[in-house]
């Protein structure tokens with residue numbers, strides 16, 4: 001045991017063959033303080049443990065479940081963990097966050113991270129508790145959705161175990177398969193395929209110890225305060241309607257990507273809006289473990305059943321594919337959950353395919369924008385990796401465009417291979433930069449620069465120096481929140497975030513950490529991710545948006561034209577490199593590498 | 601409402617604030633109209649209408665009421681030479697940054713962006729040999745609600761230096777398009793949003809001002825989104841409001857750090873003094889939209 005908040009070690013689990021071995025890896029205070037936990041510590045672990053250039057689906061590729069110093073404390077929204085690996089979709093670093101009891105039980109196995117590598121001989125589950133690790137064959141779980149695998153595994157091993165499981169798509173290594181826990185997903189970048197490639201259906205963890213905090217009274221007081229603030233106006237949107245509240249608002253400001261980014265407003269948006277569904281279909285609210293906000297909104301489906309809906313899955317399976325019937329979107333979301341695939345990448349890849357069909361590049365005349373039944377059929381084909389279209393689309397839009405050719409890459413809605421979330425870059429130009437330069441690829445959680453675009457403080461249609469500063473600011477704040485870890489939906493309650501976060505960390509860990517140190521941590525984490533990607537072959541050419549975004553202006557609902565040219569984006573990227581201390585090719589200066597603590 | 605820019609550069613806005621206000625008896629720039637001063641309103645309206653710079657030209661040492669962020673102020677070098685001096689100063693200030701400009705006075709409470717756009721579009725679309733779009737509407741030529749090529753700056757300055765202080769002297773020396781009421785109103789948005797060309801009404805005397813104040817604030821549409829729509833506030837609502845703050849108040853909101861507004865689905869603002877005009881649609885969103 002070390003000072004508060006940590007155990008000071010990771011567990012490296014090798015699942016090669018028929019038995020698992022566990023080896024501890026010391027995480028000394030220098031590393032912990034440099035990277036905190038979650039996404040930051042996961043990035044450091046990948047630097048240490050991932051062989052350079054290894055195939056993400058090879059046995060040697062590590063997959064890290066990384067906890068954080070705040071896990072296990074009563075601080076609201078802190079029951080979170082990161083899953084970090086090299087992505088089969090991007091070939092670069094990916095890190096997904098999820099919240100569930102898995103975070104608490106996983107950490108209370110006595111480890112700050114659990115890293116899986118190797119490949120089991122047969123479909124298995126790996127169990128970790130404070131007594132050690134073991135591998136158990138689990139053929140009975142084959143083909144099950146993650147939620148059923150979770151139930152079945154807990155019936156077999158006992159309810160004290162918490163699981164992280166993959167669905168059938170993960171077993172088949174669909175490049176954007178997810179890992180699920182308590183109905184939440186580590187969604188982006190294909191982490192489920194990485195686990196599937198190891199023949200691991202589920203990781204089970206069981207709590208067996210306790211973790212100390214440095215200042216128990218201070219942490220309790222902070223938890224009370226934060227909980228009180230979590231009921232205020234800054235989180236009202238999440239509590240009252242959930243993230244789906246974005247849909248109608250984004251439609252009103254021409255930033256709702258529609259029909260594979262050919263439009264930014266969707267005529268049927270009101271049918272899919274939270275406001276509408278809430279009145280007609282709202283059935284329940286739910287929350288992650290240890291959360292006082294409770295942003296999950298669950299809606300009833302016609303014909304029975306219910307479905308949790310978020311903005312991103314409705315955007316991707318609705319407007320992006322031109323689908324307007326809420327029941328079709330509900331069904332498609334449910335299908336993604338059953339198969340265990342990322343809704344954004346699934347929707348983006350299918351929307352791209354629908355456009356390819358329109359242009360005569362893919363021979364699947366049934367796959368039309370707006371056809372909900374076709375959307376479901378495509379999802380099933382992907383989940384099964386059916387020869388032909390299913391196999392093609394299971395690779396994601398970038399890989400599929402390389403197969404289809406004919407410049408279809410120009411309208412593949414992806415950056416670095418990761419499909420774009422529901423934020424139109426041409427009408428949100430700070431976000432455009434964030435999407436282009438982020439290490440994970442097109443992503444709204446690691447780079448929330450849309451906040452600046454929607455703040456009224458800059459002209460969202462005229463990207464420039466202010467947009468660069470805004471994108472860096474949000475990227476830095478995300479790096480700290482994702483590493484300490486707190487839910488980003490809490491971000492609005494902090495008025496001086498770095499100071500307040502430093503105070504929380506000080507109470508938990510006993511460190512004399514301040515805002516300046518945390519700002520340095522943020523920069524280090526962002527840099528470490530970039531350096532990992534450079535090591536894996538990324539270049540400045542990866543910090544780009546699809547050609548469509550740069551060559552085709554978008555007419556807004558207002559009549560104004562949103563044009564994001566290649567020159568404007570490049571000038572923002574250059575500004576970003578300069579502000580981050582990178583050279584013109586986006587590479588760090590050698591002197592800056594020393595602070596990353598990644599040499600041996 | 602779209603903002604105006606043209607293919608080879610931005611359009612500028614120039615407000616002449618330096619008139620003597622002798623018939624009014626007090627500075628017109630500072631007169632209040634539905635929540636803002638006439639000058640603030642005019643400058644901010646141009647700001648939300650053009651892509652290029654907005655410049656207020658004042659008399660030497662003239663005190664001005666507060667202006668919107670980003671608006672530049674320049675001074676006439678000499679007092680009392682009338683609008684030609686102001687036009688010369690204004691055009692010279694923006695010439696390097698915008699090829700065309702809309703020039704107006706400060707006393708036009710009903711100026712509508714649709715009118716500004718109509719004039720600038722005529723200028724942008726015409727043969728470059730045409731230098732000025734001079735509306736001849738509501739019975740008069742309107743040199744202070746007109747579009748000018750900024751390359752005229754030198755010619756106007758020369759005329760002023762030669763003592764030729766009437767705009768008519770300028771129009772003799774350059775090519776002028778003179779759209780009348782009917783021609784202006786062939787533009788559908790203008791015909792819908794300002795059918796009587798009230799944009800051209802100016803207030804010169806106290807009775808004009810009193811009449812302008814008797815007219816209600818513009819009719820606009822507000823809509824609340826997301827959490828702001830909870831409690832039965834869904835859907836569009838027609839209200840009268842001259843500023844964003846008034847629009848927020850009319851729908852029961854306060855523009856605090858949790859609320860932003862999108863104007864006509866386009867510019868996002870939390871500026872309480874942002875002027876509104878007839879036909880505007882204001883969407884109120886949670887400031888933390890996204891996520």
Ligand code: SF4
Pocket residue numbers: 077099238286287288291292293294295296487488489490
């Ligand atoms: S706000 Fe939502 S996503 Fe965040 S911890 Fe709470 S329930 Fe989970």
